[in-house]
Amino acid sequence: MSKIIMGIESSCDETGVGLVRLHDDGTVELLADEVASSVEEHARFGGVVPEVASRAHLAAMAPTARRAFATAGLELRDVDAIAVTAGPGLAGALLVGVAAAKAYAAALDVPLYGVNHLAGHVAVDTLEHGPLPEPCLALLVSGGHTQLLRVDTVASKITELGSTVDDAAGEAYDKVARVIGLPYPGGPPIDKAAQQGDPAAIAFPRGMTGPRDAKFDFSFSGLKTAVARWVEAAERRGDAVPVDDVCASFQESVADVLTAKAVAAATEFGLPAMVISGGVAANSRLSALAAERCAAAGIELRVPRPRLCTDNGAMIAALGAHVVAAGISPSRPDFSAVPGLPVSTVTV
Numbered sequence: 001m002s003k004i005i006m007g008i009e010s011s012c013d014e015t016g017v018g019l020v021r022l023h024d025d026g027t028v029e030l031l032a033d034e035v036a037s038s039v040e041e042h043a044r045f046g047g048v049v050p051e052v053a054s055r056a057h058l059a060a061m062a063p064t065a066r067r068a069f070a071t072a073g074l075e076l077r078d079v080d081a082i083a084v085t086a087g088p089g090l091a092g093a094l095l096v097g098v099a100a101a102k103a104y105a106a107a108l109d110v111p112l113y114g115v116n117h118l119a120g121h122v123a124v125d126t127l128e129h130g131p132l133p134e135p136c137l138a139l140l141v142s143g144g145h146t147q148l149l150r151v152d153t154v155a156s157k158i159t160e161l162g163s164t165v166d167d168a169a170g171e172a173y174d175k176v177a178r179v180i181g182l183p184y185p186g187g188p189p190i191d192k193a194a195q196q197g198d199p200a201a202i203a204f205p206r207g208m209t210g211p212r213d214a215k216f217d218f219s220f221s222g223l224k225t226a227v228a229r230w231v232e233a234a235e236r237r238g239d240a241v242p243v244d245d246v247c248a249s250f251q252e253s254v255a256d257v258l259t260a261k262a263v264a265a266a267t268e269f270g271l272p273a274m275v276i277s278g279g280v281a282a283n284s285r286l287s288a289l290a291a292e293r294c295a296a297a298g299i300e301l302r303v304p305r306p307r308l309c310t311d312n313g314a315m316i317a318a319l320g321a322h323v324v325a326a327g328i329s330p331s332r333p334d335f336s337a338v339p340g341l342p343v344s345t346v347t348v
């Protein structure tokens, strides 16, 4: 008998409700993926405002769930289990999703699993490309996280190999966009401008690539500062800022460091496949360079479509399905949101 799993996501500025079907053979099928974003309410602040995000989740949760059930042609009573993001994320934002999930689970009398958002970013790939080749390497790149993970079993065994010591990759995009007068979130407009620019025009630094630096950690704040200084110097001289070249050169530095370290980690740990996920995985240069370098190193590359890479409820439903399939116990009824949940804790 197949099972219907509902996934609820509210860790940042996206209210997501996803529905998937877990088939008897362990494959997971996407049925609905509804997202309500409060990104426009944060745009004028240049970053997510936690209080605003929490209130937006509260307003959007029930309507988003209703849309998901309508899209899937299902009723609430068809749900067999619920998964919700327990962390990491913004405390108040997470609490809205956890409270909603507890209410649905109590009303439906179905098991509830508090799960890790980062593991969800990895699990989502199974909705597009089928079962994960485990073990594999995962590169998570979003506005909030930048991590290299060794994934032995997505439902229960994930190890962090490295992470950013300062800004996340997406955060660097957002901050650089602000410096050069492009809108928030900065990833899409920088990606677009970079298509017209020369990636070799300006030699921006490659963070944490020195011989004494931690091999699998990242740093983007020096790069962001270098871009800001370069732009300021041009403005001081009265030169027009070559926005396309700045974007292309900045983007080249980010894509170069991310893919070089990811391929090095996969090679060192003998991992034959790599999954790249998170909002920055939508970046055209990152995926092109990753494809090139993975092919050269004999690594299978999997990048879910952009819609699945950004925060959504389907990724939490997908992870929930793998957790249910693995026979893991549901969370205790009194579990809470854990803003700093480590990636090694897949279920709370």
Ligand code: KG4
Pocket (backbone or CB within 6 Å): 012, 141, 142, 143, 144, 145, 169, 170, 171, 173, 174, 185, 186, 187, 188, 191, 278, 279, 280, 281, 282, 283, 284, 309, 310, 311
């Ligand atoms: O995964 P996501 O939707 O939310 C978080 O969990 O943070 O990622 C959002 C981030 C933003 O920083 C945005 O600027 C970045 O992903 N982003 C991109 C692109 N599209 C979105 N960065 C680079 N290139 C893109 N095409």
Ligand code: ZN
Pocket (backbone or CB within 6 Å): 117, 121, 142, 144, 278, 310, 311
């Ligand atoms: Zn995320």
